[in-house]
Amino acid sequence: MSREVTIYDIAKELNISAATVSRSLKNHPAISDKTKQKILATAKEMGYRSNTFARNLRRQKTNTLGVIVPRLNSTFMSEVIAGMEKVANEAGYNLIISQSLEMMKKEAINAATMFNNRVDGLLVSLAYDTDSIAHFEPFIQKNIPLLFFDRICDQQQYAGIVINNYQAAYEITAHLIEQGCQNLFHITGNLSRNVYADRFNGFRQALADHQINHSPEYLLINNLSAQEGKATAHLLLQKKTLPDGVFVANDTCAVACMLELMEKGIRIPEDIAFTGFNNDPISWVVKPQLTTVHYKGFDMGETAAQTLINRLNHGQEASNQTIVLPHELISRQSSLKHATS
């Protein structure tokens, strides 16, 4: 890499003082517009880089926000990241992103890298198997703002951005019951994660409130991939009694499971009413279209980044307040038994 161009090089090139160059680059009123323009043009031509980097070092700020997510290649997470980037970019912050690949171990390594690179703040959605947040302690010790989103930490003292997963699951389950379902199953992920625990609790409470007895095998836990959705279809087919309604905690698994059951001659929604979660594009493309819960990943990303930046720019105190974003039940053909019978 070639040597860095300095204000002295520009001064020499134009045969003027370094002070004039420095003042011009800072848009000082004492320098004429004509001189400023000439200096700016020369600086650009010579490849001068403004001293963002050195200035950040002096200010002990890097103007970067760290982001750690389970996986970058998910429809929901790509929306979240797009929302974060928009807000961060407009506020003059860069985003350093990394993925834990659903492993606490990698999440901890990524957190240490972010710490050593001195991010000004950190946004985290926890990995599938994270059962301790000790790896974020260095941020807390140093008062570096730390904010969880979607998959948040269940300890009260940490702030997080979420939707009301309990309520959303309650609504979708009540919807299945209203459609006449009496033997409901729930397919979900690791119940240590708030999103899955809250959805399961909402599901159970809706059953209890409607005096619905459930089969002892009504809960199926997998990693919510398309592959596991297909495998779970075969598990369901082996049950003595088929469920008449299934609530799956994401659309990917719901669609794969539903399509496999249809392959085997099961009618949706007549035999089994199906519901998912996330409102991914596949949910409206599949036939019958999938009933699901819509929540805006983009908005969650915007809100998370904005909350963190407010804390950085206005020195807002770290708060343990949880911000709850809206969700919406989208009912479609996959669960509307009444409409089709």
Add this chain to the structure above:
Amino acid sequence: MSREVTIYDIAKELNISAATVSRSLKNHPAISDKTKQKILATAKEMGYRSNTFARNLRRQKTNTLGVIVPRLNSTFMSEVIAGMEKVANEAGYNLIISQSLEMMKKEAINAATMFNNRVDGLLVSLAYDTDSIAHFEPFIQKNIPLLFFDRICDQQQYAGIVINNYQAAYEITAHLIEQGCQNLFHITGNLSRNVYADRFNGFRQALADHQINHSPEYLLINNLSAQEGKATAHLLLQKKTLPDGVFVANDTCAVACMLELMEKGIRIPEDIAFTGFNNDPISWVVKPQLTTVHYKGFDMGETAAQTLINRLNHGQEASNQTIVLPHELISRQSSLKHATS
């Protein structure tokens, strides 16, 4: 933010010399393992941060790679970013990401920010309307590695990672012709972008090689969104003669267009055979399943990041070599006229 912990603070805490602390943190052989362990434990407890940041400043390296993409919230791009992050993370680089939102103006602003933040290298997929790459000149002047991927620069001197879009489009068009299609239409994006120009050229060449005459209105250009796909279905329905085969340059637009035509009573593939591009999840979820071209975004991301890192770590000369990754035609029900008739 609290004051930064230094090696002097650690030395004071343990009542030992700063030199011993410094040597221990560098794993110097002269220091006993017992002392090293005690010092490391204390350093961690006190929140000491290794001097990655300061070291980078001295080395004139930031160990960050900049990434500019049109949109982060696309299935394909989220796969690319996931692949880049994996390779970068393993090689000790951070990824700073930004999106141009398909606007050259924002792409130029993002490039300037990356330049001023001294990224070690830059990975770019061009915006929809970029018609000059003058905003990347500062990188070229300073010999900062610059690599385009997917939507690359058409100037020979710049390296890029692509698939053979021409060949893929030729294959999918020949497939439609083999299925008996005689009146083929192509729906695509801005022809200034290599990906769309190459696909159009492959389409045209396949028609020419098979002596297929085409309607003068056989090319439809839009932004390839689901919304425009739906609108284009209505444009097609207004044509004097319906096409009997349609090749769309992405799956999102293809699926939306196809579903809207089916709503209006058009049979797929009997009346119109349909094909897309990308092999997004929606392409296998839709009924009939969509014939498409598969290429691995994840692999493209890995290859792009690895190529850039090789150049940085081994001082490999900037090359104008274009790396062409494999693609695969996936034929499904949406285009198989013979199988269904």
